[in-house]
Amino acid sequence: MLLDNLPHSDPGDPVLTTPGRFLLWIGRQQKKLLALGVIWGVVWMVGQALIPGALGAGIQAISDEDEAKALRWAGVVLVLGVVQAGAGLVRHRYAVANWVTAGTRVQQLLIRRATHLGADLPKQVATGEVVAASANDVERIGNALDILPRMVGAIIAFFVVAAILIASNATLGLIVLVGVPLLSLAVAPLVRPLERREREQRIHLGLTQELAADTVAGLRVLRGIGGEDLFLARFQAESKKVQAAAVRTAHIRALLDAMQVFLPGLFVVIVTWLGARLALQGELTVGQLVAFYGYTAFLVLPLRTVTEAAHKFTAARVAAARVITVMTLERMFDEGSEATAPPPTSTAGEITDPQTGLVVAPGQLTAIVTNDPDASEVLIDRLGRYRESNVSLDGTLVEDLPLLTVRERVLVQDKDPMILSGAAEDLFDIPRTGRIAVADALASASALDVVDALPDGLATDLPERGRSLSGGQRQRLALARSLVADPEVLILDEPTSAVDAHTEARIGLGLRDARSGRTTVVFTTSPLLLEHVDVVAFLKDGRIQATGQHRQLLRENADYRRTVTRGEDE
């Protein structure tokens, strides 16, 4: 059955040099579907093309007062109609299949690229841009593949009709054969300005959508504190620009539409006029005249299909260009490859950072205390290789390791970890060692009560960003997720900042337990957590100033004391 093989098991490796080549590549991937679409498109169009001939013959028979013949031609019309209907259906089914096959391929390519770019993607493009690519542009590319077979059918039907016309009357036939392509060309000068105006319109539309989506995304803030009018006014101004741009586009399109009425119409007039004169001279029968009229009227359809196709190909090229923009984004730094990487000398998880002087002993729970949030953010990104970094992992520079290896060995849990929508249990559907069971991780992260509070437990669907949960609940689920992943090195950024003191103390114990034998670095200033770590490193002015036990540092280092007691002594 059609569409059975979707989604594609592998969307393939696209050609991204130009929009045109990209579209060609898409077409090549579904050659067979396109070919079948073309065949049925031809049968359908030709079936349709033959009807005027049958009608003309019928009128001729009536004019000759031959009743049996007239009825016979009525029968032929019926049969042609039925054939055309059947072929039309099959053609439509292939058209849909072509649309969907191309559309899914683009979607699959986009998601694969998006996951490849990972952390870099939000930095390089707005989410709206990718959403627009995945929603609107997919449709436009699909439309191009949908119309391609119909266009081929239209061209072939045109030649069939031309042959019939030449056979009935060479002069008239030649006029049609030469005239119609000329008429198609006459519309061509309008296509480019239309394309340009459409592009302008799309730029405005994109901006309007971005503003609207942004306003809606920040709605809580607006409703909580005000400023709706400000943002509404801005949106309205943009919306008016879209309106103006769309009307400008419509002017050209209206001209195009009018030309599609006028040019073929003019042709029908000419053919009718010449045909009638020929009929007067006895060179054309009445039936042939009616058929000629019908044929030229029919030729509107192929003509329109071809211009529609030109239109859709243009839109598809614009869409393809946007898809290519997303598809050709690169990671901001070199990923390294397996081949050039030295084999790991050990996998103990020792971290050394010459820049800050940080040394994290393997298998220990280390806390880093700092009062400079920017410094901790930078250090975390360097430890996790989210930016340029001269940090070494077990004696090898993380920059020399393939990025995938770093991600596998070192897990960074952000300050504000993202909970993706879906069932709560899907949170734990991540690459993991299997050493830590979900239930144990939930217990260690003091998150069992979070799950208990969910209406369907772990099967509960969570909304995007886990919005139905409180900040503390989100943090504990996220911590459980990191524990389940059980990486060699786990880096936690303020993992308990939204958790109450009581729970925080429990988490300190649980964390220690779950991470025993593994390297864990936790950025925190909470005494309740610091109490449970093996060693504390105090980062100030970009350097590790002191290392030791929490209580020892409290006693010996005044700066440290001030940081963890939040200036209480000041």
Add this chain to the structure above:
Amino acid sequence: MKPPESLAQTEKSTEGKLPVASPESVRRYVVTLLRRNRGIFFALVGLNAVAAAASIVGPQVLGSIVEKIGQGADNAYVNKVALIFLVALLVQTVFTRWARIRGAVLGESILADLREDFLTRVVALPPGVVERAGTGDLVTRTTTDVDRLSWAVRLAVPEIAIALVTATLVFAALIFTAPILALSWLFAVPVIGVVTRWYFKRAPYAYRHEMSSYAAVNSGIAETVDAGRTVEAYRLGDARVRRTDNAIKRWISWERYTLYLRTIFFPSIEISYVLPLAAVLGLGGWLYIDGQVSLAQVTAAVLYTQMLIEPVDIILMWYDELQVGQASMARLIGVHDVPDPVTDGTHEPQSSDLHVNDVRYGYREGRDVLHGVSMDIEPGDRVAIVGPSGAGKSTLGRLLAGLHAPRTGTIDMGGVTLATMPTEKVRRHVALVTQEHHVFIGTLRDNLLLARPDSSDTQLWEALGSVDAAEWAQTLPQGLLTELGTGRHKLTSAQAQQLALARLVLADPHTLVLDEATSLLDPRAARHLEQSLAAVLEGRTVIAIAHRLMTAHDAKRVVVVEDGKITESGSHDELVTAGGAYAALWRSWRDED
């Protein structure tokens, strides 16, 4: 073929979801729109009618030529009718262009109204509704539905409108030419009727699901982009790809079902078009030979019958798109169906004291989160609400900020029930800042001005200074004019939180509810910020939902919430002396010093 399993069945509940307008509301809305634009609308119908009328000249011309050829017409006659034909064509061309332009002007103006009306309504939604429904659904409506509706208004509506006018005129011409031959359409009408009914009974449901399953594919992709860093860190790439592929699979199953519907519908309709054509030919031949109709009549009737196919077909085919547009429209104007809470803006709170009286509240029916909370907050109070996660602290905060109305019990501010005050009024008195922050696309200045549009730059810098943010703000490439937000200059989460607090300082309500408002700052900075804030907020009531004990220590009064109830209340020293749960917690923290 049966429709695939509905996604709606896997959606656990629709509670809290935003409404979708009923077909009647959509119809009413469309009628209102048309009435508002009555003039242009009728002009449009007129323009299209002229264009269509000009198009029916052709068959008449050919019919009379066919007739007259046998009766010895000459070239002069042929030239004359051909000229008439040409003039008719010119009229049709000019009016088509004119109608299309006027149509686009009307369509675009309606579209602009629609998307502006939509956003105008959205930014005025009751905060409680937004809180419950989440912004994801709204974002989809803002982007996808607006886009689909635009498509329908730009293409489907004019196509159908023109086709309706054309079909009416052509059919009228057919009846006028040969009423008896017009009867041939009786063969087609029942078939079209039955099949159309069958199809459109199933189609809206199927297309709705096809659409939502398609939207699910895109929102999955969007979420993956949004959570790029998390996806990368947890190596979720493959899982996200799998998820998208599964979403595609679900979408395809709906795509296949709608294709099945069309597989029945399309050929039945197309065959029903041929029936009258064959009938006109057969019947016309018989009647002509019988001497009842002229050859001109038969010829014109055949051509009109053929001409009718196109507009009828356009109506049926675009009806699909119209339905898609209608579904999107239902979702867009659905937001107008969100009931506004009954509010009364006449009473002005006499003071800023808050009385919470036996308040119960829950997000789900029968599952209260707060079980009878009562407390009084005096003007200028510094209250810290502490308690374990999930105890109901945040919920209490939302109620105090007037986001939700209590299920039972009351919250009064200065003698006025908070729940009866309009949002715009409530927030002049009380504002809530949570951990969730949003940096808008726009300049830093825009991001601040929203709180107080008439602020001067000096005031903006003062506000930034009072939340310790002036320093980093000064280092921004273009200062206040730096473009922020997605795809622009990115603030750290701590900076974003400071920005949120700076807005609060500008808005300057007399009561502030801070729910983990400084949690993304490092503790030392947080405490410094809280202290500089405190200086600015001198005399204001501050209710801080705190998970850090130092915040509680700094407060004048500590309220301990456990399991939806207030279990302890008093100053820090009082509670420590009382030796309850708070004291125990405090000791476990202090003892380590």
